[in-house]
Amino acid sequence: MIPKKISIANTPTPIHKMARLSEELKKNIYIKRDDFTGMEWSGNKIRKLEFAVKEALDQKCSVLITCGGTQSNHARATVAVATKMGLKVHLVLRGESPDSLEGNMLLNELMGAAITWLDSEAFKNHEEVMSELSLKYAGEGEKAYIIPIGASNGIGNFGYYDCFNEISKQENDMNIHFDTIVCTVGSGGTYSGLKLGQLLNNTDHSIIGFNISNTSEYFKDVISEILSDSLDIIDEKSIKSQYNRDDILIIDGYAGCGYAISRSEELKFILEIAQSEGIIFDPVYTGKAFRGLVDQIKLGNFENSENILFIHTGGLFGTFSFENQIRTVLKK
Numbered sequence: 001m002i003p004k005k006i007s008i009a010n011t012p013t014p015i016h017k018m019a020r021l022s023e024e025l026k027k028n029i030y031i032k033r034d035d036f037t038g039m040e041w042s043g044n045k046i047r048k049l050e051f052a053v054k055e056a057l058d059q060k061c062s063v064l065i066t067c068g069g070t071q072s073n074h075a076r077a078t079v080a081v082a083t084k085m086g087l088k089v090h091l092v093l094r095g096e097s098p099d100s101l102e103g104n105m106l107l108n109e110l111m112g113a114a115i116t117w118l119d120s121e122a123f124k125n126h127e128e129v130m131s132e133l134s135l136k137y138a139g140e141g142e143k144a145y146i147i148p149i150g151a152s153n154g155i156g157n158f159g160y161y162d163c164f165n166e167i168s169k170q171e172n173d174m175n176i177h178f179d180t181i182v183c184t185v186g187s188g189g190t191y192s193g194l195k196l197g198q199l200l201n202n203t204d205h206s207i208i209g210f211n212i213s214n215t216s217e218y219f220k221d222v223i224s225e226i227l228s229d230s231l232d233i234i235d236e237k238s239i240k241s242q243y244n245r246d247d248i249l250i251i252d253g254y255a256g257c258g259y260a261i262s263r264s265e266e267l268k269f270i271l272e273i274a275q276s277e278g279i280i281f282d283p284v285y286t287g288k289a290f291r292g293l294v295d296q297i298k299l300g301n302f303e304n305s306e307n308i309l310f311i312h313t314g315g316l317f318g319t320f321s322f323e324n325q326i327r328t329v330l331k332k
């Protein structure tokens, strides 16, 4: 049985066509606005948190502990959900307490999150640090629930399984079939949830991800593991035995200089889309992935896809921390 969730995201999120880009590329490019899932919890993480936090509440937990980078959208969304549900929240963040409060960090502070800072070396042991914090809270009579990076695990995965079903219903309502569904791959949970939906519904959608760090081979392993955990949760053995790691389609080559590092060509691309479609992609995730999609279409690698759906997974608050770099590419 599919696990239960709390319902707090603003769903279904709308799907609309990107008019000018579709015309230019001679493809029907649609966008699903998962950046509209909420304000404080805007983006993709809320869908995963709906399942994770349900489990936390069922286990009578009183504190959520999670981790990420300084500008983690997942961390900010977790703070917002915890606060909404009357739970305490503790973040383990990579970096140093910043001098100026920008983007997601400003919101974390506004909502009163407890934060433990770890430098990059110490952050390699973030899982141990979260376990130690959980013990500390237990000593204070609190029960903590640990959510891994990006809530990308077996339970969080049902968030994008749910989204896949939402898309299927929207296809019926819109009388359209999306040949390909495209998303950003950061910790793997958005892709693996969509893939879970495609596998369980046995549809012919091609699910394609663009990684914004690491390599496609790395993410094939990560995603296989998340999928396998979800299939265990619902005791689905037949798909587990048929399922092939090579069905996971991740296109490498668009991570640029690495996680959260932007080159001017990447920022210029974000600017072009903002000025032609009125849609803001963020420099860390959606900007790189969508740039990959447009480039691959131009290279002729999406010949068999007429209708393409890109999932806008959010990230607007993080964009505000790129002010200085964005200024360098602004047209005078």
Ligand SMILES: Cc1ncc(COP(=O)(O)O)c(C=O)c1O
Pocket (backbone or CB within 6 Å): 043, 044, 072, 073, 074, 150, 152, 184, 185, 186, 187, 188, 189, 190, 191, 282, 285, 286, 313, 314, 315
């Ligand atoms: C805005 C945004 N888009 C995409 C992603 C990638 O999603 P996932 O971690 O599920 O791969 C993330 C987080 O990693 C994100 O914050």
